[in-house]
Amino acid sequence: MSIGWGVIGASGIARRRTIPEGLIPAKDAILAAVMGTSEERTKAVAKEYDVKWYLSEQELLDDKEVQAVYVATPTHLHAQQTIRALRAGKHVLCEKPMAMNLKEAEQMIAEAEKHDCKLAIGYMMRFHAWHQKLKQMVDADELGALVMGRAQLTCWYPKIEGAWRQDPALGGGGALADMGSHCIDLLEMLLGRTQKVTAFVDTIVQDYPVEDSSVVLLRCESGAIGIVEAHFNVPDEASVNMLEIYGSKGRVEGRGTIGQVSTGAMTAVLQTDDKEYDADQQREGTSEVLRLQLQVIEPEEVVNIYQAEIEDFCEAISHNRKPCVSGEDGLWNLRVLMAAYESSKQGKAVKMIGG
Template sequence: MEKVRFGIIGAGGIARRRTIPGMLQAENIEVRAVMDIVNAQEIADEFKVPRAYNSLNALLADPEIDAVYIATPVNRHLTQIMAAAACGKHILCEKPLTMNSADAAVAVAACKKAGVYLQEGYMMTFHGAHQAIRQLIAAGKIGKVVYMRAQLSCWYPPIPGAWRQDPAQGGGGALIDMATHLYDLLAFFAGPINRVVAFTGRQVQGYQSEDSSTTLLEFAGGAHGTVDAFFCIPDEASRTRLEIYGSQGSIFAEGTIGQSQGGTVEGIFGIGAGGYDAAQTKDVARSFAPVPFAELNPYTAECAAFADCILNKRPPQVNNGDNAIRIMKITEAAYTSAKDGCVHVIK
């Protein structure tokens, strides 16, 4: 088998905007079928996909589908993962994997029992800039990582039927939908998250899900991090900044967090060995150098990596099922912290 034949479950939304176009660019993937309860045939025609289904069971019964990509509301993920695993289909599922960590554990166990691979759709770790940043950190270019900040905000006003605005369907709002992307990304750079404290709120938008979230993180290596994710900041007002500070330098990025493949990265390296500067002059010129990176479509890279695992019978190492459970535990700890005001340890 030279290509993995995918069926898309929930082919509207992010699947239609980003993931299907990304899959079509991957050399090791064939998009064989789409399933959508609203406009499956229209989407199939748009992307020249051979088959369109309007039910989950019909798609899963297709013997020419090797793997599925699930992009439905979160409250449907567990049932669909279980059904796909029972049919022997490998599963790439959008984030968050499930509504809670207990369901995530059930989903992961079902996939392991069925012998199918499961990967969660946190595509930002596949962005070319983030791959380059990880390599710089691993090479010790900024010394020990001591603090990171990641920002992802957008303007998301009330929209009739929008499942992310209903906690019963999405599990929450800005925190579970966007902040979790950044929990995963910062852990990709600095290792496991050990402690969490968070604030959430509904400051501007009128729906039930939170439109505001700020999280303070502590990593196993001692580094600190903050994640700010909001549904109530205009898109033009946010630069989606990523800041990583180390004992010997720092790395700054703009425009790399999100759904695009571009952005800019710069860094300053090999400093921090001198003595204490009592003058603390902060208006001196800083010698930041551009950091080159390959502009890869993160959706293509994510899907191609998963297909490569299937073709080579190698379980996913990035965003695998065990990581999905941990991200859900961090998410639950953050929401609990927002209610009780306490720091929570991730076990």
């Protein structure tokens, strides 16, 4: 079953990544139309892929060839554009963060249910082949009892005139909302949902009214502590963008797997036996130290994260199932984000409610 797609917000991430890497190569996805506010940019994208173009949302939503809509606009537009699309009977993949506040997010979910449409949120890093491999290892208890996880995503993002991510009224936040939300999603996929949040959010280097630094501690339902680090003030050359998970049997470390690319590297250091230490910290009466084995982790197949995201949503539509990252997942992520901002503002831990 082929799904015709329309894109609202044809420039930015849609033009750079989601259209060429996701919609074009994805199985059962057909790019039917694009819509944007800049005629020049929108026409250029339409010409590149030989599709229809519109300058109004309603024209795109009236297009009978469009069954699914990808909303790739600034965050303050997500709710209104998603709701219009759902009311037009279109399935919607909306970029993250889902909305500016919980009320908007809840309304988006309600509209999807009311009109029997699918709603997904664009946390595409879940689909990374190494992250999926790590998830399998965690589920198979290869790391033992989960102890701690760390997800770091940093870049250099100086003040830019007109940049919507630097305006809290348009983006809802800075480094934490834009990049830290991905880190929260990944850690929760591996460690379980958050129960308590402690955060430190600040603007240290850049000159704009959103945060350029954030460190968030998540107490997860597995008992493990998750550490989120998202910064707009670290040079690109110095950014590692790493994911680490520690357990009672060892650790797994991914480097370069967090981000917009589908590559990277991952290694594991796992305990090779179950011998116990004695009271003198010796292994069963000997001076033998704990043997560890370094393993290079390789997934069975490397997939493009944007292509996998689109294919998952197409399959959710055709097989009438929930997408991998549902609207409810997006709402919960937003709840954790809001708790982190509140924790930093109040200077104390915030307990999550529900979930």
